[in-house]
Amino acid sequence: MKSPALRLFSLAYLVFLYAPIVLLPVFAFNDGTIIAFPLKGFTLQWFDDLFTNVNLGHALKNSLIIAVSTAILATTLGIFAARASTRFDFPGKAGIMGLIMLPLVLPEIIVAVSLLIVLLGIGIPLSIFTVILGHVLAATPYAIAVLNAAFSSLDRSLEEAAYDLGEGKISTFRLITLPLVLPGIVSSCLMAFTISLDEFIIAFFLAGEQTTLPTYIFSQLRFPKQIPMIMALGTCLVAASIVLLTIAEYFRRRGIARTGGKDTGGFL
């Protein structure tokens, strides 16, 4: 079917999607403090500011601690849920999965505010730990979506063959199941890591005195002088996410190929 209008529209849509991102490096290397055309000239000053900024370094360190913890915890919780929902049938399964997947559609501010009330109510001081609690909640549904695909394309007869050959439950999981779903696990970790690194609202409410990368960026957006440095930071973040996502996508496809499934495309 030939549809030039549809193709043109879709390409225009891609331009719309990428316009804000393409402009980032344009201004990050521009030698001018005002973010506007015409461009002034080439500079690396904003990147230099970036690497010598102590507050930013601190926020980045916090964000990395939070993101790594979130990746591990959300993927672990995701493995339990994905395994349960693809392997077992039990009463109330739809309701339970509905609750677990709820943060996918619930506005993040509701998650943030309700957790804030509980944490303050029982007297847990706000810190990066409380941000991790919130981020795990928000990232787990995405982890489950990725892991569900990995677990559901798993052929159950492979596990049964291992049982028949005398392997126990745990060794079967280690020798058969785990290697087959490992690409899904890697991809889930990377996704949870990326979500946590970028999450703003929950961190804004639950970090207390601490800053994370997004809350630091948000605080700097008020100062026009800081904007070129934020553009440089954005350029670095975009580059990092593209690398991470390419790796995640590679593992996701390899996982599907390994278990002999059909690629249904996409993360959601």
Next chain:
Amino acid sequence: MAGPVKTRWTRTEAFNGYLMISPTLIYALLMLAAPLVMIVAYSFFKDGYLTVIHEFTTENYVQAWSDPIFRAILLRSVWVSVLVTAVTVGLAFPVAYFISFVLPAQKKSLWLFLITIPFWTSYLIRVFQWKVILSYNGVINSVLTGLGIVDHPLQMLNSVGAIAVTLAHSYAPFAILPIFVSLEKIDRSFLEAGQDLGESRFMTFWRVTLPLAMPGVIGAVMIVFIPTIGDYVTPELIGGGKLPMVANMIQQNMLKIDNKPLGSAIAVSAMLVVAAIALLFLMLNRRFLRGPKG
């Protein structure tokens, strides 16, 4: 006697299923269900200036709903979300259709990947970039004045339209993916049958493709509409703080004014309004969500 019965019960599929899901379920109960119950409880507590008095009252709801500012903000939030949902889903459908029906199979994954990449790059910076694009001396105005199309730069920021464009950009992949999935499921022979029976291509689309794609469209509407109404960053950055939405009001009451019961009542009210609109929308479209007949 208890021994063998117990052993048998622990071997059932249901028991193993509950055992397997329990860590994730317990986490969701403690960190999601309990806090949601708490926020409803708080909305019925009294505010005692920086403390909360645990006494039942409906005063917070009365105070919130009798406040014209709250009603205006809630109405704006709903209007922005409806606008954003219509724009996002309306623009996403042709793209999803293009990927599913026009592109050859081996190119589909690449396109889906391209569409999801912007979604995973810094949300805050992406929103801020729209300020750069739309501002008085921004990208669009530079181009328009540079080409002599307009004499004076256009005032585009601080408007509901600017908020809508930015949010439509943020939620684009959420709209495309569910529609794409439901389009992919359509049996292509139905379309041939439609045309063989003498329907035009447009009528085939209208009477076969669109109804079959509706579950995806409805999914897209839900997944865009519900989170959009709670967006905090876009009204703050693109609306310049002059066009607050309900999330900004919740944040004000929770952190700045520190009136947690009133903040909770606003949050609960907003959730109920969103849920009511979402349910109404699902009711109106329920005929599309039933499985294929016979």
